[in-house]
Amino acid sequence: MTICRRGFLAGSAALAGAALLPACATMPQGRSSFVQRRGTALMRGETPYRIVGANMWYAAWLGADAPYGNRPRLIRELDRLQAMGVNNLRIMASGEEGPLKNSIRPGFTGPNGTPNAAQFEGLDFAMAEIGRRGMTAVLVLSNFWEWSGGLQTLLWRATGQYMDMGDPAHPWPAFADATAAFYANEQARTLYNAHLRRMVTRTNSVTGMPYAQDRAVMSWQLANEPRPGGSDAAIARNADAYYDWIDDTAALIRSLDPNHLVSLGHEGTQGANGQEDVVLRAHRNIDYLTAHIWPLNWSWVAGDDLAGTWPSGKSKTAAYLDVHERLATTLGKPLLVEEFGFPRDGETYSPDTSTEFRQRFYRTIYDAVEASWAAGGPLMGSNFWAWNGEARAQHPDAHFRDGDLAYMGDPPHEPQGWYGNFDSDEGMLALVRAHAETGGLT
Template sequence: MTIDRRKFLATTGALAGAALLPGCSTIGGTENGFVTREGMKLMRDGNPYRIVGANMWYAAWLGADAPYGNRARLTRELDRLQAAGINNLRIMASGEEGPLKNSIKPGFTNEDGTDNTAQFDGLDFAMAEIAKRGMTAVLVLSNFWEWSGGLQTLLWRATGDYMDMGDPAHPWPAFPDANAPFYASSQARALYDEHLRKIVTRTNSITGIRYVDDPAVMSWQHANEPRPGGTDGQIAAYEESYYDWIDETAATIRDLDPNHLVSLGHEGTMGANGSEEIVTRAHRNIDYLTAHIWPLNWSWVSGDDLPGTWPTAEKNTRDYLEVHERLARDLDKPLLVEEFGFPRDEEAYSPDTTTQFRQRFYGEIYDAVEASWDNGGPIMGSNFWAWNGEARAAHPDAKFRDGDLVYMGDPPHEPQGWYGNFDTDEGMLSLIRAHAKKGGLA
């Protein structure tokens, strides 16, 4: 592969015996529609809240009443997802325009830092439609990666310096190392905090309901996959600043909104160079743990030999789930597998190709979730990556070009159709519906 989504610095020997830290104070379930936490359980209206979810980062873009928006398509996609039993969506509530060449445009903020009001209104429309269908959403407040601008763009606004992901002059892991100074930059953090406050304290322009009062919000999420750095040395240099940002951000959100959960958006040990200790400490003041699983990006499987490499992916996936379920039990907190993705057969992009091995991979995740539902474990659900729906690649090479408006679950820097599920993927949809039925959602 010449295009990679989240390459990582392979490490072995995760730290054992992580110090057990006290969890956040338990939030009791009440009859108000808010999703809350009781120990290892997510609760809603006094009942366990099982999540059969999807990632749909672009919901606010479709929701915008602007030339790039498509509200009619958004409602069709939400209807399809509801029919499949999906009850939770993870969506972007941020996007920062700037000099990074692979970032989506438009964003929530323009290159000069001013607001794109149409995008904020697009989020309002998306949330109103999500609420109509009884779904909930995780609202992601920034991104460690470049495809929506994210922390690197905020750091650029603060310092004038930036690095492009995938720049040959700065090979991996230069980009995650370049993001680590964000956590120690008071100026960059102030810019992040400014956007956070605007979103969390916002009143929905469609419904007139304040976001803090909206049960359709399941949780506020710090960022998509915030790592403490790339190399061990850079992580060590910024680790305390990283924890400080996590804890202060959680405190700010709770001060503004005592009704909703706070999540970090972390990948798990793969986002911490194998360290269980970092994962545990990072979630000390966070309501639930998250794990992301990417066998192809993590070299557990080869796209041109899925049959031959599948046994390794299967074993590593099971092991990864077991590690994070143990960490969640130790912290007495729920766990969501909020991102997991697998290529189509032969790593094809067209919706006309088969998904045999993707179905097997989803089956591994769903089996673990269902086992946890049955035995009272901490895994409360999952969100597959991602929903493409009726979107189709605009170009034969499956590349996204500036100005394209056919948004899909594969972000603009990726091949369009790489990981997302299309509305015609009946094998995938049947699997999702069966899983939702076991969870009592379909």
């Protein structure tokens, strides 16, 4: 097929570091350079697609040609990641503005659902640059949590009612239980589908290429960490609607775009209160399994005693990996650890502090990935959470405030510098680079 465009061709991500091409370029026919699933493997053509990835939720915000955007910084960050051997980014292709106090603004849609053209074009620019470097992206279509608006905001648009995460009047698991009502709300799902259709059928304004034909897209992801509920009672109550939403949404995406994978964005058993059957059923019509691992958030380690608690945390991390490799094998599908995060030593936020125990945690994940690569197992790669790059906290308390533009991997509701890796974290960067070298990606 022939593609004409105004700028760089994001097209064949199989051509790593693609050069500037003429205004019209001929792309090869066929699907060989799309990332595909073959049994428990991810493939690109006849080559296993090993992922050394990062989370960079804010790529579209930097890519926007708007006062809040910073395209030169986006280019610098992508260059840094490429130099480390990172070949896949998980980024937000959504953001719903509304009343939730901890949500990032602007979003892809305003409070009344009106699209923000600058934000969509920011994603276009980011995807063009990702594709030009031979990288791929997982595009996340909503969020179970509040920091990008997400499903709770769609419920508010449908019903006029909402709940803030962390509201003392609604302690855990009230927020998760309330957000899971989304799956059975027909109007909220209609609003979700409107954004999905807008995104999946979009043509990139930079490359002139439909997203459905862009080899820089690895998968469409239904949402970030969509749970069926927080309590066991809510999980049981919402199960049928939850599975129905997953199956219907996956089918809708495939009807609009038969070229790309569909992923769920699920945490794994931690997002189902340990119920393996929920994880297995949720992924019945999904192309690959995902797992997220958060030892501090899940109380596997103590931030003020990493030395004393890390041995137990390491054991639990290894066990979690084993469980999800087993589930992936049962499903006959690949597995990605698409989020894993760990605090800096002493649970500090400054880039000047050390990362000894974070490096140990990453090494645990990477050892499992490399063992799977060597054995032909289902664990095809991972995406660390997250990339901070050159951003630095703007305030002494390390909190994000409305109007701040130094976006980093730690979302606006979290301390800035909590989990993200900075461009000055030499030990972390060397660890990721060595992992990429083992995978043959540098």
